[in-house]
Every structure is written in C-alpha cells, then in structure tokens.
Amino acid sequence: MGRRRGQGRRTWAQLCVVLAGLLVFLAAVGGAVGLAMVKSRIDRIPRVSVGLSLSFEERGDSEAQNFLLVGIDSAAGIDPGSPIHIDRDINTLLTDSVILVRIDPDADRVAMLSIPRDLWVPISGKGRHDRVNAARAMGGAATLIDTVSEYLGVPVHHYVEVNFAGFLQIVEAVDGVPVQIAQPIRDDSVGLRIEQAGVFPLDPDTALAYARTRRPLTLVEGGDPDDDNDWVRLGVWNDLERNQRQQEFVVATLKRAVEKGIRNPLTLRRVVDELLGGENPSITLDDRITVGRLVNLGNEFRSFGVDQIERYELPVVDAVRDGKQVLLLREQQARPALEFFRAGSLAGVRVRVLNGAPSGTVVGVEVALELAGFSVVERGNADRFDVARTVVRYTEGFEAEAETLARYVEPAPRLELVTGISGADVELVVGGDYATISGRPRDSAS
Incomplete structure (x- = not known):
C-alpha cells in the first residue's frame, strides 16, 4: 500500500478536492488586490460551527494542515429539468464521500486520502458503530469530524463541504472540462451518453453524469448507437473504476482552471462570481478558517503543479456488520499512509x-x-x-x-x-x- 493513482471508493471525495484547489487558486492571486476581490464573496460562504471539534494544535501558514473535505449527495437548488433528478428524491442529504487532504507548504506536498463511505467505525459520542457516512446525519459535521479524527488518529484542522450544485458551478466557472474518453460510454440512469471516443469538453450536466455513473455501458466495435443490444457492460461496475474516472476528472478540472487564467484578476472575478455569487452558496466552511489563511496558503502554492498531488488509499476488506455490507480497516496495513497524515501531531x-x-x-x-x-x-x-x-x-x-x-x-x-x-x-x-x-x-x- 502507498501512493497510487486512481484509488479510493466514492464520487464526492475527489469533487471536493476540485473545490479546495480552486479556493487555493483564488486566494493565490496575490496581495491586497486579490484579497479585496474575493474577501466579500468568501465571507458570504456559510460557516458551520465545528471549531471545538477541530484540532487544538495551532498551525502556522507554512505548517502542514489537514482539511476534511465532504461531498453531500444533495440535488437541492438544481433546475428540476436536470438529469441529476433521475430516480432521486430532491430532499436526499447523504454524506456520499469523505476525503482527508494534507497540505504541507514546507515540504511542497499536497496529498489526499479517500475514506470509503462504508467504512465501519465507532461513531463519536454515540456509543455505537456504523458506516462513517452515517456520522454526519447522527450529529452534524462535528460528529463526522470527531469520528474520523478519533478512529484514524489524524488531526483535522479545517472542514469544507460541497453539494451537487457546487460541482455544477465549478464546471460552469471554467467553461466546461475537456476529458479524454477512451471509448463510448452510456448510463441512462444518470443521463450519460457519449457515443464516440476522443477528447470532449464536458458541460456541467454531462460532467456530473460522468462523475456519478456506476453501471456504464460501452458500444461494441462497429455497433449501432441506436441499437440497445450493441451496448454492453463497461468494466466490472465497482467503485474503484468510478473513482479512477473521478481522479482523472479532478486533474482535468484543475488543469482547466489554470488554462483559463484563474490567476488573472479579471478571470478570477468572473470565476468567483460563478462559484460564490448566488444567494445560496453550495459550499460550507468551518468557523475557524479565515480569508487571510486562504490567501497565505495560496501564496505558498502559487507554482504548485496539479500533477504533483499525491493519492493514498485505505486498505479495507468486505464484511457484514449488523446486517449491513461494510468495509473493515486493515489497521496494520493502513499505518504507512496514516502516519503521513498524522506527522507532527499528537493526534496521531x-x-x-x-x-x-x-x-x-x-x-x-x-x-x-x-x-x-x-x-x-x-x-x-x-x-x-x-x-x-x-x-x-x-x-x-x-x-x-x-x-x-x-x-x-x-x-x-x-x-x-x-x-x-x-x-x-x-x-x-x-x-x-x-x-x-x-x-x-x-x-x-x-
């Protein structure tokens, strides 16, 4: 186990990384001009009161910090005609994925650790075990933070949350994301249909469908796209395959942001308006992070390359607990990855x-x-x-x-x-x- 490309198990963890990366880029424009441009809008982002659950350790701007990034499976605020509403309840509010991102300016390193939503954990303060994705529903963001921190022994310094609408806003803000499609792909359950291989600029709805698909089909060689019998199963339909697509999409989105000139003040203004200008921002931050911290962190990573992001996985095994299909952590095998995220912390x-x-x-x-x-x-x-x-x-x-x-x-x-x-x-x-x-x-x- 260790650093590997394309690892993890669920959709929203990597989408949160896109958001965090864009926030850093926004902050990194530099100096008073950049700060003045984004401060009023960032200040409008809703805050969740979790300060007491975050690590007590005071971290300087150049010290390593762990961000807990959470994706919420919510379609609230999205146009009723969007494909996202296929076979889903608009009131659904689940923790679809959780990821820990470590940002270490001194070492010039950014790494992410996907935490499977079905990981079986003791829920902090509740006296019971359940899947980690149940923690937020049981006690809010603070309970989720405490659960992850206590079970994995890692400090959590900051918290970021994003929903489906936030994902759509990100793709819209960068004018679509070009993605290399290796072969035709289709999944009617999420409204996805791309009939040819090649590089395609995915619009928000198509990008979201591409990110969400779990049972994709592909067209047999020489097949007729209009003949349903010519579409066959693509891959083995597991979460690893979906996450591999997600990893690729994350990199493509961050690269697109750089290509669109996210560090240029004029481009920055437009992107900030797209992401944060609505009446109901789909991003939530913890109550301790400040605009100044984002700016300083961004300045530390002005020249950081997207391809430098390291990716870790947790080793798990399938099991059944309380009648549920769950994943159990292989604790000894997980130590090398967890030690990196614990480094320099007693919370380790x-x-x-x-x-x-x-x-x-x-x-x-x-x-x-x-x-x-x-x-x-x-x-x-x-x-x-x-x-x-x-x-x-x-x-x-x-x-x-x-x-x-x-x-x-x-x-x-x-x-x-x-x-x-x-x-x-x-x-x-x-x-x-x-x-x-x-x-x-x-x-x-x-």
Whole structure:
C-alpha cells in the first residue's frame, strides 16, 4: 500500500478536492488586490460551527494542515429539468464521500486520502458503530469530524463541504472540462451518453453524469448507437473504476482552471462570481478558517503543479456488520499512509483510557489528553481495579506511540508490551498513583 493513482471508493471525495484547489487558486492571486476581490464573496460562504471539534494544535501558514473535505449527495437548488433528478428524491442529504487532504507548504506536498463511505467505525459520542457516512446525519459535521479524527488518529484542522450544485458551478466557472474518453460510454440512469471516443469538453450536466455513473455501458466495435443490444457492460461496475474516472476528472478540472487564467484578476472575478455569487452558496466552511489563511496558503502554492498531488488509499476488506455490507480497516496495513497524515501531531496517537484504580475516574484524564492533543478513541474500565502504578500498554510496532504518551503522564507510568489491542494504538490504564497529564512532555518516557 502507498501512493497510487486512481484509488479510493466514492464520487464526492475527489469533487471536493476540485473545490479546495480552486479556493487555493483564488486566494493565490496575490496581495491586497486579490484579497479585496474575493474577501466579500468568501465571507458570504456559510460557516458551520465545528471549531471545538477541530484540532487544538495551532498551525502556522507554512505548517502542514489537514482539511476534511465532504461531498453531500444533495440535488437541492438544481433546475428540476436536470438529469441529476433521475430516480432521486430532491430532499436526499447523504454524506456520499469523505476525503482527508494534507497540505504541507514546507515540504511542497499536497496529498489526499479517500475514506470509503462504508467504512465501519465507532461513531463519536454515540456509543455505537456504523458506516462513517452515517456520522454526519447522527450529529452534524462535528460528529463526522470527531469520528474520523478519533478512529484514524489524524488531526483535522479545517472542514469544507460541497453539494451537487457546487460541482455544477465549478464546471460552469471554467467553461466546461475537456476529458479524454477512451471509448463510448452510456448510463441512462444518470443521463450519460457519449457515443464516440476522443477528447470532449464536458458541460456541467454531462460532467456530473460522468462523475456519478456506476453501471456504464460501452458500444461494441462497429455497433449501432441506436441499437440497445450493441451496448454492453463497461468494466466490472465497482467503485474503484468510478473513482479512477473521478481522479482523472479532478486533474482535468484543475488543469482547466489554470488554462483559463484563474490567476488573472479579471478571470478570477468572473470565476468567483460563478462559484460564490448566488444567494445560496453550495459550499460550507468551518468557523475557524479565515480569508487571510486562504490567501497565505495560496501564496505558498502559487507554482504548485496539479500533477504533483499525491493519492493514498485505505486498505479495507468486505464484511457484514449488523446486517449491513461494510468495509473493515486493515489497521496494520493502513499505518504507512496514516502516519503521513498524522506527522507532527499528537493526534496521531490513538488512546484508549481505562480506569484501573478503585476510586478513580477517567473522565478528567480523557479531557486532559485531548487538550494536550491526543486522540482519545474510547474510555472504560480495566479488567481489575487494584492497579497501583499507571500503565501504558502497546503492541509490537507501537513503541514510539507508547513512549510519546508516557512522556505526558505524571508520574511516569510503566510501559507494557501486550497483544490484542484493537481500535487504538495504545491503552492508558489509570492507576492509583496517577496525578495529571502534563502540558509539556518529559525528556524521556520513564
């Protein structure tokens, strides 16, 4: 596992990357002129109050930051005649895909990690497991952020959300997106029909249909486009194929934005008006991100090439839980990718807190760990209540995480190598000697 092209599992994750990329380009026009031009419009974008769920770590403009980008499967605000309404309820509001984007100006790197919508996770604060795409419906954006951050052990510094209307606006803003079509493709369920191979400038409706198709057909060689019998299944109809099309479309859209002169102030004005000028913007940002931060971030990446975006996948296996078809994370295999998104963050250490003292409580310990920056995934009771000295348990391969945690615990805990920890990197068994979680780590773990 590692960096690979065309990975992931669902549609909207990559469409969000298009939005984030355009926002960076908008901010990157430069100086007071660019700021003045976009500030009033960006300030009109709705904000969602999730500040307390975002990482406590303060990040400078040149430091790595993780953006959680979420695509909402909503057709609200779209012309009733659009093909998007085929076989769908206008009131549908689902989290269709989630992606984590890491932007690291110091290293000149941008990477994205697709999080499958069917990933089986503990829903933060709800005391139950479900697919990750259920988190937002259960408790809003904050619950989704907490769920992703706690389960994967990654910090989330900012949140961006976009719906179908936002996608259409993006394609409209860049005057369509030229895409290389390898062979004829058709899917009546989403209103897609392209009868010849070649490079085609996709208009908004066609682009959205191309992005959404899950059961495409192709025309047999020499076939008649008007004969339904000459259209046969294209590929194996899985989400990987759809995501490969999405990855290609993302790159094509960002390239198109550059070709259209997105860094030119006059072009910028038109594109900003297209994206953000409506009465009901289809983009939502978190309540902590500022226009100044976007401008500074954009300036850091003025010369960044679209083809430099790195793409990661989570290794998963099919399973059935509570009667649902779901995906389970292969935790050990996922570590290389997750470590990159955790880098430089205590949130990369997922901690299960267990009470091992007869009169102890882990509530205050959990809060102290989170304030220090760790990711607490669960709290509960240990298998016994006569633990005298606090213990940090870990499994093979998690020595560094255990030592990091131990350096924050006062007095110094005992380190214990165990087997069978699942869903967390380390376990903190609070003993009778526990005093506090320090705001600053000791020089050594013991």
